[in-house]
Amino acid sequence: MAEILVYVLHNEGTLNRNSLGAVSEAAKLASELGTTADAVVVGGSDLTDDLLGTLGSYGAGRVFRAAGPEGLAQPVVDVMAKVIDEHGHGYAIFGGGLLGFEIGAGLAARKQAGVTMEVTGVSVEDGKLVAERPILGDSQISRSKYRGDLGIIIGRINAFEVRESGSGPAEVVDVEIEYSPWSTKATMVQRGEQRGADVNIEDAKILVAGGRGLGKAEGFELAEALANALGGAVAATRAVVDAGWYPYAAQIGQTGKTVSPKLYLAAGISGAIQHKVGMQSSENIVAINKDANAPIFEFSDLGIVGDLNKILPRLTEAVKAKKGS
């Protein structure tokens, strides 16, 4: 039975949490298939045996380690293609994110494999993996089965839960690789965290949360101004995080954080169930939405029907005036 290979992203000696979710998911699926899950990493001297061994506690049997540039897609495609050619893995799983999409697509082209992106669930049917992906604005689920020797599954960010299985350290296997000429053309200029990644929204007593109703990334300036005036922090829905308007660290909901501040002020948020589960235990929920029928009003303590572009600045001014700042 063909094994599952998972790419694990890392930065400065820390393994990416989203990748750990993918390893956990692969290990769970592998045990249902009666096979094993392995991980693959590309990088430098910070990839110590001790660090990579910890992947065993998420269910990885072996970790294939190749020396090379981390954070670039093509070198990883080279390494994964080699490992798959030599060891016969039948599936490759990625935690998601732009890099995962790029590597997964490159690997699919290289290996003539089927690929499914934005996957939110994977199941085993008749000894094979079936990937589920929401479509048509998340209103329907499409299911993909794979033909051929390799199936590629790229998750939505944080779709796969991190689970520690308590197994012992993974075996580290070094891979000798000669990179394709085109794989070494790009170089990493700088890596860093997105704006706002250090905000600890779980501890904030007041949260001003922004959704797609803010219109564009710059719309978050309205939410930030009000949060500053109130002495709170800014949170976001998945829709705006996926659109790149605000960092994932601020995402509330099923695939983000769960919060229970004293005040949760939702601006331009429809109130989807996946968002609600992350904020419904807030003490006071205030919603601003131009649609009087928006679901968020069903679980708000105070609802304001109107245009947030007019209401947020006035609210900010009123709070500043009250505080005398």
Ligand SMILES: Cc1cc2nc3c(=O)[nH]c(=O)nc-3n(C[C@H](O)[C@H](O)[C@H](O)COP(=O)(O)OP(=O)(O)OC[C@H]3O[C@@H](n4cnc5c(N)ncnc54)[C@H](O)[C@@H]3O)c2cc1C
């Ligand atoms: C497996 C899975 C996991 C998910 N996990 C999460 C999660 O963790 N967190 C999450 O948030 N979502 C999650 N989602 C997505 C969720 O289903 C919704 O798509 C998302 O929450 C919608 O975000 P939104 O409210 O910003 O956008 P929309 O649903 O597009 O709502 C925008 C709202 O803004 C209002 N609006 C527009 N313009 C204005 C204006 N000028 N003034 C006032 N109001 C205005 C509109 O009336 C509308 O109600 C998940 C989905 C799936 C399938």
